[in-house]
Amino acid sequence: MLARPHRRPPILFPVTTPPMPTTPAVTAAVTADPTVVADHGGNLGAARRRFRDAPEPWLDLSTGINPWPYPVPPLAAEVWQRLPDPAAIDGVAAAAARAYGAPGPDHVAVAPGSQALIQWLPRLCSPGRVAVLGPTYAEHAHCWAAAGHRVNLVTDAGTLYHGCWDTVVVANPNNPDGRVIAPDRLIALATGLAAGGGRLVVDEAFADLVPAVSVAAATGQPGLIVLRSFGKVFGLAGLRLGFALAAPDQAHRLREALGPWPVSGPAVAIAGAALADHAWLAETRVRLATAADRLDDLLHARGLAVLGGTPLFRLAATRDAEAVFDHLGRAGILIRRFASHPGWLRFGLPVSDTAWDRLARALPPGVTPWRHDMSHQS
Ligand SMILES: Cc1ncc(COP(=O)(O)O)c(C=O)c1O
DSSP: OOOOSSSSSOEEEEEEOOOOOTTTTEEEEEOOOOOOOOOOOOOHHHHHHTTTOOOOEEEOOOSSOOSOOOOOOOOHHHHHHHHHHHHHHHHHHHHHHHHOOOOOOGEEEEESSSHHHHHHHTTTOSSOEEEEEEEEEOOOHHHHHHHOEEEEEEOOOHHHHOOOOOOEEEEESSSTTTTOOOOHHHHHHHHHHHHHHHHHEEEEETTTTOOOOOOOBBBBBEEEEEEEEEEETOOOOOOOEEEEOOOHHHHHHHHHOSSSOOOOOHHHHHHHHHHHHHHHHHHHHHHHHHHHHHHHHHHHTTTTTEEEEEETTEEEOOTTTTHHHHHHHTTTEEEEEETTEEEEEEEOOOOOOOHHHHHHHHHOOOOOOGGGGGOOOO
């Protein structure tokens, strides 16, 4: 269950609340059920309980985290012992602004992962009507609903432009299917929403590898809030670091909500150099694109249809999704499946020759071919 802050912060991002749009592309409203924990990748504990005889070590392909992490430098003892210096946190904000093309550190809120921002943003907005372009990372709809907003999952991006929304949330590129909305369309959407006092939240957790889709350079435009994740592309998800890029007043309010020392000393010590390391990022882009192509070839050869994804994960479909998931699970390989789309399976990238061999040997040959109508299963 989400812990509510003792003292709710003032309503900081005012909204208007015009009537609900009624359009067929708007799916059922999302309600917050605190007893339901969103399913995420990386749950090896649950996998071990389900597949008790699976061989160790598990090969975890259920997340979209770079398996070739940024090389972490040795850290001085004081990085662990002292509270992070506020000036050093400002330095990370400046490094993030440079890396993402935002105007400056005053447009950045540094957070312990973009998830923290996904949870805070809804609490800083007065209750309103929210459209989440789905299917997508489940935490968006969950967190806006949990904070008292009326949330609808929208499947047709066109609906976002015609509905009367206070907040629109788009993951770009999207997890899990890699759907991309062109930056100019997003900017136009943000402009329209801002005119009515609303906002567009663009989750760019997977944009580092496809920088052309990013709207981060438009940071500062009213109504635009961009979320970036450090952990995915740098392969350091456990460090917990993410950023909001927004107009200075909104970035300031997020910083206030997060309080002093929003991130750890190790995160501060590592982030500055990593964010400025263009050579590493360029190499990483090539390495991940090559691995993603290789994975597509393997999945395709086994009869799975590759629907899309990003260079960090691939989304495939088959009529035999459950059987493939179980088969791999018994072989100690965890992939991601989706309750809302039973034909979908998401694969992260194998990191070593051994991992590739293991996946290739465990993937059953000749799974039942994909049927186009399956992408709409729910
Ligand atoms: C689309 C998307 N956004 C945000 C997050 C949160 O990532 P983090 O909190 O590690 O930055 C995730 C995690 O899987 C994600 O898939």
